[in-house]
Amino acid sequence: MKHDVSPDSIPPRGHEAKRASIMDAAGAVFCRESFAGANIDMIAAEAGVSRQTIYNHHGDKEKLFVAIVRDLTERCNAGIFATISTFPDQPKDLEADLIAFAVRMTRNCICSRDGKFLRKLIQTEGERYPELFAEWRELGPGRTWPAIAARFARLAHAGFLDIEDPDVAARQFQALANAELQTTFMLGGTPTDDEVLQSATHGVRTFLRAFAKRQPAADAQKHSALAGA
Amino acid sequence: MKHDVSPDSIPPRGHEAKRASIMDAAGAVFCRESFAGANIDMIAAEAGVSRQTIYNHHGDKEKLFVAIVRDLTERCNAGIFATISTFPDQPKDLEADLIAFAVRMTRNCICSRDGKFLRKLIQTEGERYPELFAEWRELGPGRTWPAIAARFARLAHAGFLDIEDPDVAARQFQALANAELQTTFMLGGTPTDDEVLQSATHGVRTFLRAFAKRQPAADAQKHSALAGA
DNA sequence: GACGAATTAGACAAGAGTGTCTAAATTTAT
DNA sequence: ATAAATTTAGACACTCTTGTCTAATTCGTC
Structure with missing residues (x-):
């Protein structure tokens, strides 16, 4: 019999390496290769594992596929929320900070290995x-968009932006930041750091032309950050 | 022997119906089903044709696939250029006209049967x-983006917009117009007319907040359309 | 070092899909 | 009507893939 030190029957340690x-x-x-084009032997070879081990772990091809999607969804969500937490709530330089945020978003969540894979599988x-x-939609976009929108709403409330609908603004921000990368994404490519920065810079500038507080009048607005801590 | 009335040996008329x-x-x-998931019998059944006829026309599965992509690229390009030709060069109501254009673009080129199919196959x-x-990229985006950018450049030159880089503006216009449809497109869905109109309206409004001529000052600007015919 | 669990290679049956071939039926134009 | 071309259904060989099974081997732990 086994010691069963951990809460639930955890199989040996080496397993996890194979599983991953x-x-x-x-x-x-x-x-x-797409689901139909992929075959188990390919996966086994690429994983450095025998075919039988895959069947031992996951049962059949479809169950494996479902497990992959769930796993990617979770991992991507974690990455997205981690990145959202770096949103500039008290920006020193609004433009620069938003550009940096947009770049992080694109690089860490969209261009990342997991991001690229999940996107392709969904498409x-x-x-x-x-x-x-549908599950992905709820757990992914269904949770991340409101989170991003909330950040923009805060930024607007703090007097940095002039936004009517934060949900719309959040989607437009993302769309603008990636506006110049669409064709590359379509073909499954990964843009260079330069291309990402370019697109983010242009996107954020346009975003701010649309949503920056209109009349800075005096400096009254700038210091009225009474929504702070 | 055949009459060979037409320039190059054209096979009988009924062929074309089958071919289409x-x-x-x-x-x-x-x-x-994706390339790997599709099978010839499926296609034959859906076309109301025998399997052998497909082999007679196209040789093998891969040649058929290539023919499809070329065909879709051509048809989509035609549709895009037709839609571009409806760009509002002399808008009466700039916002309304750009919204209508954005809706046409989305409906006729992105949501159309051909557009949807081509996009999915490319992805x-x-x-x-x-x-x-690569061929598609050259003939498609490589030609359509400059064409759209040229229209925005003209509109700017005529005094309706304040644009620095028309290429960037064109891509941002498109990105904004579809900002709220991304998730739907991801999953292969088709947005309702209402959703398309919503997204286009919000997108164009933001676009104009960013690029509309800043100080309408007097009405001097409005009538200085000396870039016209 | 010895035990049990997990992994491995390989063979295997069953099924599905491609591309070819044939002979019969159908269409099209003369 | 008749002749040529095309389409059709079905059978066919061939390949590839899935999922199972077995016996040998390796791994982790005690």
């Missing part, structure tokens, strides 16, 4: 697994 | 056929 290796490889292969297989991707 | 039927069905099936198989999709 399988998840990584399966994500990559499903992403590259490719979304229609085939309605309930799975 | 095959293209339609193949586009739909490839889009729905799904783009990495697998680099040269084919």
Whole structure:
């Protein structure tokens, strides 16, 4: 019998390494080849694992696929929320801070390995697994958009921006920041750091032309940050 | 021997009906199932044609796929240029006219059957056929973006907008117009007319907050449309 | 070092899909 | 009507893939 030191029957340690290796490889292969085009032997080879081990861990191809999507959704969500937490609530230089935030968002969440994989899987297989991707929609965009919108609302309330609808503004911010990367994303490519910075810079400038407080009049506005801590 | 009335040996008339039927069905099936997931029997059934006929027309699955992508690219390009030609060069009501244009763009080019299919195929198989999709990139975005940018440049030159870089403005216009439809597009869905109008309206308003001529001062600007015909 | 659990290679049956071939039926134009 | 071209259904060989099974091996732990 086993010691069972941990709460729930946790299988040996080495397992987890294999498991992670399988998840990584399966994500990559499903992403590259699509569900139908991927085959278990490819995944096994890429994971450095025997085919049987994959069946031992996940049962069958479809269960494996579902596990991958759930895993990617979780990991991406974590990344997105981590990045949202770096939103400039008390910006020193509004433009520079928003550009930096936009770049972080694009690099860490959209261009990241997980981000790229999840996006591709959603685009490719979304229609085939309605309930799975409905789940993603709720847990992903359904939670992240309000969180981003709330940050913009705060920024507006603190007097830095002139926003009517924070939800719309949040989506437009993201759209503007990535406006010049669309074609690259379409083809599954990864933009260079320079391209990301360019697009973010142009996007944020336009965003601020639209939403920055209109008449700075005197400096009365600037110091009226009574919404602070 | 045949009359050979037309320039190059044109096969019988009825062929074309079958050919078109095959293209339609193949586009739909490839889009729905991805290249690897699609099978010829499915396409044959959906086209109301025997499997052998498909092989007679196109040789093999891959050649058929390439033919589909080329066909869709051409048709979409035609649609995009047709829509671009309705760009409001001499707008009566700038906001209303740009909103209407944005809606046409989204409905006719992005939400259209061909647009949806082409987009999905590019996203799904783009990495697998680099040269084919490089071709698309040149003939598609490579030609349409400059065309749209040129229209915005004209509008700016005519005094309606305050734009520094028309290429950037064109991409941002498009990004803003579809900002609220991204999640729907991701999952392969088609937004309602209402959603399209909403997103376009919000997008154009933001676009104009950023790029409308700043100080309308008198009405001097409005009538200085000396860039006209 | 010895035990039990997990992993491995390989063979295997079953099923599905591609692309070819044939002979019959259908269409099209003369 | 007749002749040529095209389409069709079905059978076919071939390949690939899935998922299972077995026996040998390796790994982690005591």
